[in-house]
Amino acid sequence: MRVAIAEDLVLLRQSIARLLTQNGMEVVAETGDAAGLIDAVVAHRPDLVIADVRMPPTFTDEGAKAALLLRDRFPAIAVVMLSHIVEPALAMRLAADRPARFGYLLKDRVLDLDDFVAVVRRVAAGGTAVDRQVIDHYLVGSGLSPREREVLGLLAQGLSNLAIARSLVVSERTVDSHLASIFVKIGLPQDADHNRRVRAALLWLRGTGASTDVPPGGGNLPSQA
Structure with a gap:
């Protein structure tokens, strides 16, 4: 599985990349903003994207908007969104008519690394995982x-x-x-x-x-x- 990661916190981004690599996935791109994510997907065509909902420059919904664009342009791509807060409206917009290959996780509730890897694999395989909160x-x-x-x-x-x-x-x-x-x-x-x-x-x-x-x-x- 080929993965692109968009997260402005360098330590978290690199930690996710390391975890996925250790579990047999190929991280083809790492970026800290939404524009970089879009460029990375166009250039590398990954199977799955992991992206923060809020990224530079305004830290509002740049990541979500990028995910919407990518899901529209590349229907087969799987997307796992990460967020610090519960934003049901955003989750609704992102899942829309295609809940398959979609995940929405709260960062502070990812308490088990094996569970996170399992969610990534499940979403990539066509499943859906939205945080219970x-x-x-x-x-x-x-x-x-x-x-x-x-x-x-x-x-x-x-x-x-x-x-x-x-x-x-x-x-x-x-x-x-x-x-x-x-x-x-x-x-x-x-x-x-x-x-x-x-x-x-x-x-x-x-x-x-x-x-x-x-x-x-x-x-x-x-x-x-």
Whole structure:
């Protein structure tokens, strides 16, 4: 896997590059600003981009804007955004109609390096991983039960049904039951022709669910069952 990194903090940028290299990935470019990221992607065509949401010169949303441009210009590219703060609106804009190959992580909640590497690989393989705090911002008052919110939050981190079951110490059948209830509440009927996990992500992130219980905001998930 070939990766480009955009992060204005040199120490963090180099640490990420070192970690990915140690795990068998090729870092083809490192830059400290959004313009440099765009140039790097055009020049090297990486498989995945890791970028800070806020970068020079204004430290507002330069990284996010660059990611939007790159996802539009290079649809196959995977993107993992890093942020210091919870910005659900930005996550929604970035995921838009394509939650696949997208990740949004809070820097201070990346507590395990192996987990970070796993997220990078999952996003590169077509999955989605949005930090649970971003999802939780919208889940209160959603009409989902506390356990359903918990299941959706874990789903948002990219966990499979089996992994969710293990995390909650319940059976996989129980997780299936919770997901069935969640899909009904957000207006996703049984449909063999579409992946409801991905569609649920779209509805949460775009705030366009058919159910009036769905708040503006969302979740995410990989395309795997």
